[in-house]
Amino acid sequence: PARRSKIGLLKKAYQLASEYYQENLQKHGSIPLDYLKDRHITPELANKFGLGYALNSASGLYNYLIKHEINKTLLEESGLFTKGQYGMTDLFRDRVIFPIHSINEEIVAFGSRKLNENTYGGKYVNSPTTPIYTKGNELYGLHLTKNEIGKKNAAIVTEGYFDLMRLYEKGFTNSVATLGTALTENQISLVGRYTKNFYLLFDGDVAGRNAALKNAGIILV
Numbered sequence: 001p002a003r004r005s006k007i008g009l010l011k012k013a014y015q016l017a018s019e020y021y022q023e024n025l026q027k028h029g030s031i032p033l034d035y036l037k038d039r040h041i042t043p044e045l046a047n048k049f050g051l052g053y054a055l056n057s058a059s060g061l062y063n064y065l066i067k068h069e070i071n072k073t074l075l076e077e078s079g080l081f082t083k084g085q086y087g088m089t090d091l092f093r094d095r096v097i098f099p100i101h102s103i104n105e106e107i108v109a110f111g112s113r114k115l116n117e118n119t120y121g122g123k124y125v126n127s128p129t130t131p132i133y134t135k136g137n138e139l140y141g142l143h144l145t146k147n148e149i150g151k152k153n154a155a156i157v158t159e160g161y162f163d164l165m166r167l168y169e170k171g172f173t174n175s176v177a178t179l180g181t182a183l184t185e186n187q188i189s190l191v192g193r194y195t196k197n198f199y200l201l202f203d204g205d206v207a208g209r210n211a212a213l214k215n216a217g218i219i220l221v
């Protein structure tokens with residue numbers, strides 16, 4: 001019961017965080033909205049995938065969740081913050097936010113892309129493993145596309161958030177993205193509930209071709 005309660009509270013924290021990020025995008029997101037426009041992501045498409053914006057603030061999300069009565073002990077385990085000598089700091093700052101959903105349509109993690117090269121951290125920063133999220137167990141966008149995958153009896157597997165959204169916008173609504181990792185048995189099993197037919201659409205460079213070959217081997221096994 002205690003574990004179930006913690007899982008439920010973590011999912012509530014992630015849902016609240018997603019609402020916070022989406023609100024930021026609409027109220028304070030002129031720069032990220034311009035960035036998304038440059039990437040040919042329409043406001044309608046951004047809304048469909050629940051994109052958001054993390055303010056360049058050390059404690060914006062932290063204060064928001066405390067205000068909504070999420071306790072500090074849970075926040076330490078949430079993966080949404082880093083802990084340093086000055087206390088808890090928001091993990092995502094000045095970044096476009098991509099909610100990652102479970103197949104049951106619950107938000108369990110976030111991916112992010114920096115907007116400014118001077119922003120701390122790598123180009124992409126993603127949620128760590130938590131009690132509700134293991135990267136190799138989820139696929140980006142599957143909660144939206146699973147039924148279309150079943151109807152079309154095929155899944156197009158691509159590499160990144162933007163790749164998937166552009167495919168979806170162009171009518172390839174039976175697509176998923178790998179969250180930046182090689183496909184795992186659990187991910188293949190998830191898609192396998194809806195189809196046994198996989199089409200791998202990766203970058204055309206050497207790294208992309210090698211990744212496609214590697215993933216094809218995993219699927220065939």
